[in-house]
Amino acid sequence: MQGFLKDSIEFLPILLQGLRLTLIVTAGSLVLSTALGLLWALMRVSGVPVLAGIAKTFVNTIRGIPIIVQLFYIYFVLPDLGISLTAVQAAIIGLGIAYSAYQSENFRAGIEAIDRGQVEAAQTIGMGWGLTMRRVILPQAFKIVLPPYGNIMIMMLKDSSQASTITVAELALQGKLIASSTFQNTTVFTLVALLYLCMSIPLILLVGHLERRFGRR
Amino acid sequence: MQGFLKDSIEFLPILLQGLRLTLIVTAGSLVLSTALGLLWALMRVSGVPVLAGIAKTFVNTIRGIPIIVQLFYIYFVLPDLGISLTAVQAAIIGLGIAYSAYQSENFRAGIEAIDRGQVEAAQTIGMGWGLTMRRVILPQAFKIVLPPYGNIMIMMLKDSSQASTITVAELALQGKLIASSTFQNTTVFTLVALLYLCMSIPLILLVGHLERRFGRR
Amino acid sequence: MPMIELDNVHKSFGANRVIRGITTHVSKGEVVCIIGPSGSGKSTILRCINGLEGYDSGSIRFEGIPVNRTAKSITAVRTQVSMVFQRFNLFPHRTALENVIEGPVFVKREPRADAQAHGRLLLERVGLADKVGAHPHELSGGQQQRVAIARALAMRPKAILFDEPTSALDPELVGDVLAVMRSLADEGMTMVVVTHEIGFAREVADRVLFLDGGVIAEEGPAAELLTNPRNPRTRDFLRRVLKPL
Amino acid sequence: MPMIELDNVHKSFGANRVIRGITTHVSKGEVVCIIGPSGSGKSTILRCINGLEGYDSGSIRFEGIPVNRTAKSITAVRTQVSMVFQRFNLFPHRTALENVIEGPVFVKREPRADAQAHGRLLLERVGLADKVGAHPHELSGGQQQRVAIARALAMRPKAILFDEPTSALDPELVGDVLAVMRSLADEGMTMVVVTHEIGFAREVADRVLFLDGGVIAEEGPAAELLTNPRNPRTRDFLRRVLKPL
Amino acid sequence: AAQQTLKVGSTPTGIPFTFLDTQTNTIQGVMVDLITEIGKDAGFGVQVEPMQFSALIGSLTSNRIDIIAAAMYITEPRKQQIDFSAPVYTYGDGLFVPKSDVKEYASLQDLKGLTVGVQVGTAYVEPLQKSGLFPEVKIYETIPDIMRDVNAGRIKAGFADLPIVAYNLQQGRFPEVRLVKGYKPMVVGSVGIGVRKSDSELLRKIDASLAKLKQNGTVAKILTKWGLQE
């Protein structure tokens, strides 16, 4: 225990460096996946078969490939095509695209959960598709979508650790670096687990709050 | 392209070996996570505050810790306490426990989606809690729970790749081995991605089918 | 001894005092209709009687047994006092017959064959002999409600509580359900019926309670209360319901 | 020229032929009630008129413009023909006033202040001057339906379609909504009303259509059709609805 | 003119080659000292970036780093992707077993039938798998993981870079594990400094400096500092 504390004090500053990048990658890919996910979801419910088909194919392909493989492509294979991104950029884009599939399914479920009568009421006052979405459907879907959105955030936070495979020195990679240098695997992994838990807990509480607030009716 | 094909023919048999373990780990942890998830969910809706509290704390803790860290604990730290598991056992238990949190949330949502009137109808014909669950709630929740269950299966399939970190020689590890000895990273990762996609596609189709079948009313 | 006794029952939801002292009793074979405006506590008092809700003070007894939803005895009460809901609440994953035999087979542990024979008889009696194998979504609202009544009867109850059994029905389907209820009344079933069908209350009920704000504002023989209400609130309510325009 | 013209309209859902040739017309200022059993196509025909559903053959015209739900002209039709639904369909995330001004501000692009002034007037007119800032879940069913009527009126429509506007209401709340509808009729609004309130139809409607199996089985002046139906099916239907027991 | 700074990719495979000094939070070790000295001599500054071993070559060929300075063997397949400097240091695999196992293994044959472990990405994986002597060759991410499992008895023996194992056991970590002294390595290789194939100018400079540093004893000094002999 003594040793654990001593080691922790030594390791924590290094891990905290990684934590900064973990947060950056998570936040960045959260924004990107939300925007893209919304786009796919709107394409899916647009009623235009071509758009719906494209979105569906994209989402399904993305869902079937492990994130680690997607990151690898974006970071190591895209430069062959002349697109060279920094590791953090690639991580944000890779995780963002990967998670846009989950976001899209979440948004679509939220949109489809809104009573048909709402669309009809909007139509009878002359609203078109865009106006109906913007003024009637999305504001209501928002509340339905929020609790699962919180869960996606927790998952992203943890999956940002996969960015370590493309050299982003985030929490997990820093942990591995320390572990292989000091051989103190147990201490390091315990610290890493605790740090992830500390970041998750506010999110979990937030989700719980959102569920109580919006989930039930 | 020629080279890609030649390499593929060389690499595929090795990768297919890994695929066997990927399927074993996925199937095993699917069974375990389903059983545990159902247990947590039933504890959550039992109406007994102590049980609900235990289940909630457990689920939230599990959700906050990356799978990779949980696997590390179960495989490398538990032996210190005298519990030594094989790598495949540890992978199944680790993934099973980690995913039981998601399963539990899914089951709980399904149970809570059933109209209160169903519980009341069951009560008025004298059914107790257990009988109501078994005969009335769970059979109906089943249909609601199926489509997200399919999604969890897809996620587990992909996350089984994390078992590579505790020496399970599944698809992703075989891929790493070939890549680090031949340096044909692009070829190897493309093959790995395709294999995961091939395993996912039947699942994705199944989910689509289930959604059409049960999702709407 | 009356079959159902309520003595000064009170019940609040949070700060909302929904039942504020209700005392009445229902004798064996009696048909009591409860009328009153929305939110007056009609459903709540019915739900208290078979323990779907707890109550805060006072007492409710069924054949002398106190109704206490947390006691073991509640199962005995519930198997003897059935309930029919406004929204039917049939089990959607089971056929009409399966809905009907669910209680006898799994709660009362009757042999399945006996329960089925009895169930068929009951479905026939509510006019649905040809719908034995239909699932609820294949039935009209009126048919669903008649299955629900058969399900209640299958428990061989001593009393049945009805909570607005025809309010969710298309107007032209109301008659079939009311006809079944009338025939039950004619055969001497003890019934407590929350309803807005004033015509039914007038013809079938022995006694009518007018609930308002959680208390019995007026109570009396059906013919008398519905034709010559003494309480001005009863009068106003009846006027609104009978002549909406 | 009649305001709304239907000429031999047909409509199927898959193999289910729901509307099988309906021809009728509604003149300016006329109040037409549609009655008929469940599933006879009453809602469907109403929904075809303002393009919520397409139809398979025949023609529907509003002031001479063909109603075609895929054409651009549908917006013009919809802003002139409002609809009131059985389940109100208010926007739950907006207050009563916001519900009312949503169309004028965002579709007709009226200045917000004007729309608000008009909206307040309309809410006052349906008896809800004090509920301007209330959200739908804070209102009773009857109040919600009156907001829905105000929302329809805010579009300054030339006609309003009502689909069973009182069927989802508690019986004692029906009167308020019917009173508002009657006042609209008195002021000369063109209205098509699907309803089971035979009393309302008798007093307010100029003409009644009895729909059965997707065709107009009988049609005539309200007093005549409702008192002395010639078609036996009309007679049977009216008997069931008026005397359920 | 401002001195040019080159990005050096390294991976903390372990003390003494390259590792993260948790006290100073910097990458240290033989390869770091060496590339720094070479830079001083050849006239460029170095900025060391840590990454996983498997990401090194990809990062070099995609221009994200300019030099690999890690415990990376010069091998044929690698030489098809990148160029290496002259060998810096030569070593092979070490064999370690539980302290309770006092047998003196000399070659793979002596281990026949045992379950063994090896680190992913190392050159030792293939010969072990190909030998056909072992019922299972378990693949680990890190050396300490292998040592843990030797300790726990899940595997009977582990293979890893000899200098790293030696250094760590010498430091008193994993007291229940011992290095088998008499074991003869199955693979012996040399580590070198890696550069892009298109960067022959840089390679020339590095080789020239490396030769000079070997000559004047700097290389030997660095090796001794980290407990290695030439």
Ligand SMILES: Nc1ncnc2c1ncn2[C@@H]1O[C@H](COP(=O)(O)OP(=O)(O)OP(=O)(O)O)[C@@H](O)[C@H]1O
């Ligand atoms: N579970 C509950 N939680 C909180 N308040 C409730 C609950 N159930 C009923 N209430 C409130 O209790 C009051 C009486 O409700 P109740 O359902 O008994 O009225 P009712 O007479 O049956 O009305 P209705 O004719 O609309 O069915 C209402 O104000 C209602 O909002």
Ligand SMILES: Nc1ncnc2c1ncn2[C@@H]1O[C@H](COP(=O)(O)OP(=O)(O)OP(=O)(O)O)[C@@H](O)[C@H]1O
């Ligand atoms: N969207 C739809 N898809 C398939 N069938 C439909 C759809 N809408 C209505 N129908 C069918 O069309 C028929 C007529 O329906 P409609 O709603 O017009 O009847 P209605 O006269 O309004 O009945 P109610 O009094 O029950 O409202 C019914 O058989 C119904 O099942």
Ligand SMILES: [Mg+2]
């Ligand atoms: Mg009620």
Ligand SMILES: [Mg+2]
């Ligand atoms: Mg209808």
